[in-house]
Amino acid sequence: MSEKTVAILGATGVVGQQMLQCLEERAFPVGRLVPLASQRSVDAGRTVRFAGEDVPVRLAEPDAFEGVDIVLGAADDATARELLPEAARRGAVCVDNSHAFRLEEDVPLVVPEINASDIADHPRGIIANPNCATIIGLVPVWPLHQAAGVTRLIVSTYQAASGAGKPGLDELVREIRCVAAGEEVGPSAPFQYQLAENLIPQIGGFREEGYTSEELKMQNEGRKIMHLPGLRVSCTCVRVPVVRSHSESITAEFERPLSVDEARELLEAAPGVRVVDDPAASRYPMPLETSDQDLVWVGRLRRDLSAPDGVSSLTFWCCGDQIRKGAATNAVQIAEHLL
Known part of the structure; x- marks a missing residue:
């Protein structure tokens, strides 16, 4: 070239x-x-x-x-x-x-x-x-959609401090040192509150219906990327005291039946995805293992027990490096x- x-x-x-x-x-x-x-x-x-x-x-x-x-x-x-x-x-x-x-x-x-x-x-x-969380969530959703037609996503994200850039990463490091030394953390910019030893259920400003700008990205960007203008998404984005790699819990509803075994086979063959799903051995994706690499790891794949009769719905957990793939x-x- x-x-x-x-x-x-x-x-x-x-x-x-x-x-x-x-x-x-x-x-x-x-x-x-x-x-x-x-x-x-x-x-x-x-x-x-x-x-x-x-x-x-x-x-x-x-x-x-x-x-x-x-x-x-x-x-x-x-x-x-x-x-x-x-x-x-x-x-x-x-x-x-x-x-x-x-x-x-x-x-x-x-x-x-x-x-x-x-x-x-x-x-x-x-x-x-x-958006980084949109990328990490949609990479594993896409092969399932191709097989069964996704109609609805319920997503909770657990987003690392470095998702707020170098200021976020530096702030978490500072706060951890303060806590370890028994010192007062003080103001926590760029976060709304102290992040060390805490979770903050707000990323971005609040918009319509009480959703934040970060939460609406999953819906609006997902619709555009997948060419699904009617895709329904409910998302909650949480900042967590993790240095790197975002995690997401996703429940996906489909137009057509899709079993757990079929979904696993699709994910194992999908580009950009690595399946790490062995509950008996306590093996599942985690930020520590998914940082500084480019695949979205998927695990905890299971049937959605809350789905109404006749509705095909699966739940899974995924992690990916938001600075790299995200x-x-x-x-x-x-x-x-x-x-």
């Missing part, structure tokens, strides 16, 4: 750094790397390590995208809205991890294991990366399809 000029917008952040690692691991044909960040990073003389070299960080501004083929976006919504259209106007195709463009009609929202065919139609030169790796996979 011909080499490409690849820019990373937000190259010094957690997701940007992971994108660099994924590009190297997957041998993406990078001929020239353009790491972009804020003026503060430029003034500090920041560099990023790539392919054995230290590459200077450049200021994220429109002219920086001249000659760039692919942009991987790992910046906030405001920066993405300001700069990615500028990059597209200069001929680049942008794969954006913010949620600035996710629900816009002329921007495809892609999980390659599900709707890679949508990548080809990107009239604005922008392709959106879904963000950076998914974006690099999309870029691979662009090649």
Whole structure:
């Protein structure tokens, strides 16, 4: 494959750094790397390590995208809205991890294991990366849907501190040290409350019907990705004192009968999925084991005992690294399809 000029917008952040690692691991044909960040990073003389070299960080501004083929976006919504259209106007195709463009009609929202065919139609030169919890939940839901037609999802997510970026990760580490030392934790930004030794049932701001913005993403993004405008979703998102890797409990209802054994066979054959489901040996997915890898692990697969007669419904547990498959790796996979 011909080499490409690849820019990373937000190259010094957690997701940007992971994108660099994924590009190297997957041998993406990078001929020239353009790491972009804020003026503060430029003034500090920041560099990023790539392919054995230290590459200077450049200021994220429109002219920086001249000659760039692919942009991987790992910046906030405001920066993405300001700069990615500028990059597209200069001929680049942008794969954006913010949620600035996710629900816009002329921007495809892609999980390659599900709707890679949508990548080809990107009239604005922008392709959106879904929310991390949406990706991790839908990768195992999709093969079950293909077999039996999913109609409803009831989801509870248990999301790691690093889902709030480096500030979230640093805050959890600080709080754990404070608790261990018997010190008062104090203000807990970016979280609403102390996270160490606690759970916080709020991620994002509250919206209609008492759901948070994070909870509504599972419904709205899932409908778009799977081309299911009538999909019914009820989601509760919880921040947990885990460093890395999100976990989810999912109950899925289907149009057609689907047994536990059939579902297990489908999941074992599905791309991007690893089945770890041996209750007798206490084997099931956990954040410690699913961090720093790209598969969504699935276990605790069982029949939904609460389903009414005649309704096919299964429950399972899944875990995945939200920085890798939930963000950076998914974006690099999309870029691979662009090649």
